Amino acid sequence: MLIDIPSELEAALIDRFLPPWELDGSFLAQSTMEEYRTELTVTPRFEETAATLRHALAGEGGGYAVLRLGNLAKVLGVDDDRFLRLATGFAAEVAVPFSPFPRWPLWKDIGVKVDKDPGKSSGIGYNAFHMDLVNGTMPPDYTTLLCVRPDPLGGGPSILSDAHAAVARLSEDSRALLAETAYHYGTFFDLHGVGEEYKPFPILDGSNPGERFVRFTAKMLERSQLGQAHADAARELAEELVRGQVSFMLQPGDYLIVNQRRFLHGREALHSGQETVPVADRRLLLQLFLRARAGDGSAA
Template sequence: MQIGSLDGPPDPPEVLSLLEQYGAVRIASFSRDESGIDLQRLATSLDTPSAEDFTVSCTAPLVTRVESLADPKLDTEGLPIKSTSAVEFACHTDEFYLPEPAKIVMLQCVRPDPHGGGDTILSALPNFLPLISGETRKLLSRRAFLTDFGLTQILSRVAGEWEIRYNRDQIERFPVTSEVQLALEELEHSANETRCLLRLEAGDCLVLDNRTLLHGRTEFRPNSPRLFLRARVKSSER
């Protein structure tokens, strides 16, 4: 997949324009500051930062540290939160558990894994949707998937454009039928067929469309100094 590219201090309208065009924008030489202040400033310039991220905060209150902890944080089910561990994190969208997930996810690389692990995985919905059968699309478009806030759907059409919300771990917190299991397998197989790996360098920032792009991460050593920062941006239009 193609990714938009910028260098140095970003111009917010240009970031949004490239994001609409490509679904992902890589900003080289953005910042190595781990306080999160630079990332929060950029998030605020794009729209309304999400205040729903409560894992490991930075100095900037709307930015989260993404790193492997000796004792990973636990979710409400008592399971390890993968973004606080070193295990592979399968492709997903963020804030699946909310009625209105963030529209943008931003990842700033402060320190990459020195051993070559922790690459970012990307898979764009426009690339893998054509590989999914019509029957599976129909099933995943039903508002029939249980969450804590009620029923939702995996695929949806908004203003004529396809969007996705997906996190298999969250979906399977509730019972699903064998038919749904097969549909999820087909979706993941299609996404894996079109995925790409991206290695961010220190100071890079990756801006992602959380409605049309799945993202994940390869595994890395648990004692790695790898440090990313994350911010999420809501839409003020919905």
């Protein structure tokens, strides 16, 4: 769902100053969230917009939203501290912002590296459907991406797919295989706020079917040793995710928020010729993770 910011709200936010945030460990401090909320809720139509955002992410049939902050980005600068604080304030209306990576700031850069594994988030190739931090016992409930610069050559649209709808189209036998604790992917080192390493794990866990994680990354098909039957079931799921995908190009200031209990995400390949683009002009996103508050239905 695309959410445009009402003009009255845009005009008021340009003049709204939020103080620098503070962290409590790897999480945004409660005092900062309260301060941001106090400042923002007196802004015309903020609460209405925040409610629309929450419904798009956790309401019936929802699971992702793109908050169109481009006009604010033009005025304030998309990587300016004032703009990032406003984006953080919107994020805190959904859940608690945090960074699972102690060596990175709250917002983590995802740039483009032509010599990186093409399938990685900072690579130039197709980034297949996945959930972030799939091998943690407590993955982030939401993953978010703020577009600073799209690919200047026109590639790299974001892709999203309803994981539960894809699972529902699978055979009963495939779903049974995906529910077995037989999958593994990636490393687990120096991470905060995402539980313990989960290895092996089921792709389908046993919680409420409508809200459970679909612990999937297509990269496991090439980079993990899986038994034939389990690999075939995961491959079938990958195909269904592609069949049900939506895609769109993020523009400067667009803020994509994905409910990881409902949708998986990825990215089409960047346009060829990235090595000719100066590093400072290449595609750049900022990533932030969110943890649902205790008692929030999306954390069921």
